[in-house]
Amino acid sequence: MNKPATQTLKVHDRTFSPFMSRELIADLVGQIAHRINTDYANKELVLLVILKGAMVFACDLMRAINVPLTVDTLRASSYRAAMRSSGTVDVEDIMPDIGGKHVLIVEDIVDSGNTLRELIKRLATYEPASLAVAALLSKPDEHRREVQIDYVGKEIGREFVVGYGLDYAGYGRHLDAIWVVNDLADSTSDT
Numbered sequence: 001m002n003k004p005a006t007q008t009l010k011v012h013d014r015t016f017s018p019f020m021s022r023e024l025i026a027d028l029v030g031q032i033a034h035r036i037n038t039d040y041a042n043k044e045l046v047l048l049v050i051l052k053g054a055m056v057f058a059c060d061l062m063r064a065i066n067v068p069l070t071v072d073t074l075r076a077s078s079y080r081a082a083m084r085s086s087g088t089v090d091v092e093d094i095m096p097d098i099g100g101k102h103v104l105i106v107e108d109i110v111d112s113g114n115t116l117r118e119l120i121k122r123l124a125t126y127e128p129a130s131l132a133v134a135a136l137l138s139k140p141d142e143h144r145r146e147v148q149i150d151y152v153g154k155e156i157g158r159e160f161v162v163g164y165g166l167d168y169a170g171y172g173r174h175l176d177a178i179w180v181v182n183d184l185a186d187s188t189s190d191t
Contacts, residue, residue: 009179011162011172016179019161025136025178028153029057032134033064035151036104045069046103048096050076050119052173053108056165057136061106072096076115095126103128108165109137113147120148137161
């Protein structure tokens with residue numbers, strides 16, 4: 001999706017501009033997978049995909065990983081329909097069986113880090129052999145406290161992005177590239 005910089009896209013009620021091409025995303029996914037393949041050589045891995053946002057990233061990532069793995073999913077969120085974290089973390093009560101296993105949490109983006117910190121805290125009580133995190137994107141300026149991210153595709157600023165699994169009010173996950181909200185085109189304030 002190499003589009004001219006002047007092209008925009010309407011998602012729900014906001015306008016977005018190109019931010020990351022699908023080629024750049026594929027390169028970042030390949031780099032993360034290479035590191036995982038090295039770090040987990042001769043080990044079996046459990047990918048714990050955080051729904052819904054990380055599913056697109058997770059699908060591409062798992063195809064690039066060459067160590068034995070299983071996949072499980074978990075719902076966790078602090079966004080609801082807003083463009084910023086609500087501050088309240090909702091985590092599914094049913095946890096997968098991870099005791100004694102090498103677990104890799106797969107996240108689309110880490111903003112405040114609240115969801116990830118809560119997940120790590122809860123998952124650690126199940127005594128996995130190891131617990132690591134892979135995130136396609138991270139917003140270090142938004143992190144409220146230190147947060148564990150072992151594999152990061154790209155650090156970005158405070159921009160609100162959509163596409164490649166990331167959504168705005170449930171829309172835009174299907175886009176094959178990542179788009180950034182165009183504040184110049186939108187006079188509405190963030191919710």
